[in-house]
Amino acid sequence: MKLEQIISFLDELVPFHYAESYDNVGLLVKGAEELTGVLVTLDCTEEVVAEAKNSQCNLIVCHHPIIFKGIKRLTGSHYVERTLMAAIRQNISIYAVHTNLDNMLEGVNKTLSQKIGLLQTEILFPQISTLLKLQTYVPESETEKVSNALFEAGAGHIGAYSECSFRVQGIGTFKGSETSQPYVGKSGERHYEKENKIEILFPRHLQSRLIKALKQSHPYEEVAYDIIPLSNHNPTIGAGMIGDLPHPVPSLDFLKQLKKILNTGIIRHTPICKDMIQRVAVCGGSGGFLLSEAMRARADVFITADITYHHFFDADGKIIMADVGHFESEQFTKELLMNEIQKKFPTFAVLISNTNTNPVNYL
Ligand SMILES: [Zn+2]
Structure with a gap:
């Protein structure tokens, strides 16, 4: 399996958008492109890198980002430097899912x-500003097709309900330039078209996927749409x-x-x-x-x-x-991550780290 495959899966499962602004999530060290195994851990330490190597894993997925503040040198004088140097030497990648995983409903x-x-x-404490509204204007005959594409791209979920949207009929006007090739009407003439305005909610991380689905399903050369930030609480983040x-x-x-x-x-x-x-x-x-x-x-x-x-x-x-x-x-986070990765890639080696990384001891 390729490193890229698992990264795009993790990026989708635990989107960057939901990490806190001070955080440092995602791919922190890039090693080999071809993956041999994944080791899941709460903390990435030198011992965990050694465990990864011994278990033939060349990707470590951790909860706490090993790089959290600026690193000015790699001399091995600090455990963070030594961990990074060991990972780089062994061609092992490190990927962190931190506050973005904390903030997920299923996290x-x-x-x-x-x-x-x-x-x-x-x-x-639900986040605000992670929900957006898309408004778009679609000829009546294509409304169903565009709605379906938006639903399939993940828009229109409210609590236990899916395919939530609002439609209102109206008249759209447009006049294409000489170089235009309008779907209806003639270039250089104002055209009146019966259209539906569709309003639909979506979470911020789906924005580019949604706009792509809109443009692919919409018949017009130029698609009119508005994206409106909302201050609603997002009950899922x-x-x-x-x-x-x-x-x-x-x-x-x-x-x-x-x-x-x-x-x-x-x-x-x-x-x-x-x-x-x-x-x-x-x-x-x-x-x-x-x-x-x-x-x-x-x-x-x-x-x-x-x-x-x-x-x-x-x-x-x-x-x-x-x-x-x-x-x-946070000890159960390892299980959670391993289960999710294994569900997606059932035949690939995904291991839970056995290294006890807790730096706190009790007398
Ligand atoms: Zn923590």
Whole structure:
């Protein structure tokens, strides 16, 4: 299999558009074009590069980007430099899917929610500005054809509904120049045509595919269309997740069970201000910034990582905040990535890294 095949699959599965602006996702190191195997890991370290080589994998798909800030030299004085140098020497590619995977409906937080047993899960903090509207003007006879092409390109999804659009009839006018070859009417004469205006929603990452489908299916030489940015929340893209346990559980029992599920050495938490827990907010990794969203969503507990001393105070007796460890909260990401790649390329070697990359130890 070619490197390009898997890259275009990952780019489509976890689009760049949904990564946070500070992030550095995608192909970070380009190695051999011909792939021998894929190794999936949370972190890419020197040990993981060595594991990849020993397992005949020449592509590492990782969650945390090994290149995150500017690199000025490759002398081997720092683990990031050594990891990159080892990958380059062995002709191994490195591809990162980070906050773009965090922000997907079926991403890091969905997997964590499923492990905890949450039902009716929704994105805790949906993104804005990732939904756009396309308006276009189509002769009546071609409306169905163009609509179908737009639906097939992925437009028109709202929640559990697909093929959502709006049409209104009107009259379009145009006058072609001498060099034009109009589909209807004559060059140099104003033409009146019965048209339908189609309005349809689509997610930002599909824009180029959608415009291509529009132009290919539309009969006019020059296709008139508008793309309108929307400030609607996008319920399928965003940070964190909220959901409910099937029934309320005593708070301490829940935390003890959570410790087992995540196999974590310690859970740091705020005072047990609720007797029972049913509504649970989660955010894999450093999710402290979502505390107010978790409170607004009436969560009994907010499970995340990297909470600082002062941030614990912000729970303010209204919610239990539980820091389960960064690595532990994202440990299922490897499984998620491996399953998705294997689903698409069932006969190709996709392995989960056995290297424990958690830099935090518990005494
Ligand atoms: Zn992380």
